Amino acid sequence: MSNVISASGLTLAYDNGTKEVIKDATFNIKKGEFVFITGPSGSGKSTLLKALYGAIKANEGSLVIGGIDLANVGKSKLQELRTHMGIIFQDYKLVNEWSVAKNVVLPLMIAGYSIDVQNTQAQRLLKHVKLSEHANKYPLELSGGEQQRVGVARALAKNPVVILADEPTGNLDDYSSNVIWDLMENACQQLETTVLVVTHKIPSIFSLPYRHFIIENKGVYEVH
């Protein structure tokens, strides 16, 4: 199976390259794989995730997603690449002045789907994350767990090739966390979506086969 994500000699740093966070990392992730990335606080997990959606550039080495090298990608190509990604954040990053339904279909809106398609998909996605009755509410009217389910529904809206999740259950209770893990397992299993999750702890209830990378002392190592 082909690699969806490929890193080679990857170095990520802040402050004009003076503060290295990840150094000389090499790894490959294939289509449909579920990957956990763990590590202590400040080890560079979120930095790696940001690099994966092109928010920061590699200082050295290459980082290739779907055949596109993020080191040399232009603005419009990056925008196009992002439309094939589903991104989930610890702080949800929902648009508070938009309804839940509108938040969920954001990727479809960006892709230029008609309002009818957006409405149909909003219903389907909200049913999938069990939030149908909240379609017309605003994010701040929902609990943290519900907001994160909206975030997951948004990430799944366009059947993305890759889902990137940054501490998706970091702010949630056990029940809500389990719901989120279920949704991501389903996406990986049924849609063959590659899922990459940055987390401080791998959930004990997780049932799918997965790969585990740990970031330590600037290196990215796979745990077998």
Added chain:
Amino acid sequence: MKFIKNHLMFILPLMTILLGVEFYLVFDRTTDTYEKGLRDGYSMLVVTHEPASLETLQSLNAHISSSEKIKRDTIVSSIAKGVSKDAKKEIIAALPYFYTVHLDTYLDVSELNKIKEDLESHANVKRVETFGNTYGSTYRLFVFIKLVLKIFIVFMAVVSLFLIIKQMEIWKYGHRQRMQVMEIFGAPLMLRSGILFKVAIFDALFATLVTSLFFIYIKTVWAETSGIDILVQNKEALFKMSDIGILLIVALLIVIISVYTVVFTAKGEEE
């Protein structure tokens, strides 16, 4: 309430700028007419030994646009009442030739003196009277009022521009979250800033409409009833339909620059 406040905070300074622009246009047009009136009403007196044609006078100074001969018998009749016909004829024969000379533009005193020098350099010209002092004080007052009003308009525009920039900061804060999220999911610039453009263009249209209506009211209703001669006489200069286009272009330019400022200075998701 917040929505209305947000719009008003943008529309009011924008309207102030548009009012400034329109006042400038109106003032320019009105003073043009006034300046034309001053120019047309002004004439200098040229006294010559022998009759002088307009071409001769124009060859001495290009600002001379027309000349009118003053009938000598008219002058004599008004000053030599009770004098016999023969004596009158002798007086007339001894008199030089008088001309009222008009200029093509409104000139300051130094330029009037230059014309005087040019004319007096010709042997046929006996004397030139420019009435420069009366003319000069009117001109200086006119220039002063013009300058003060223009400075005031520029000052108003600068203050309003600062208010618009301040309002942009509020917009930037209000739209930052939405624009960041849309950027993360790959929305192009136009889609991210589309709503801002829609709001700003609506505000620009609204501000243009209100400003135009204000001046149409001044032109059609207020000017008539004000009893101010200069306004009644220059009613047509108070507002022209082409002004709507000028105001709209200015308003759209301001909002486009403002929105792009918000869009390009909004922090990306990396921050």
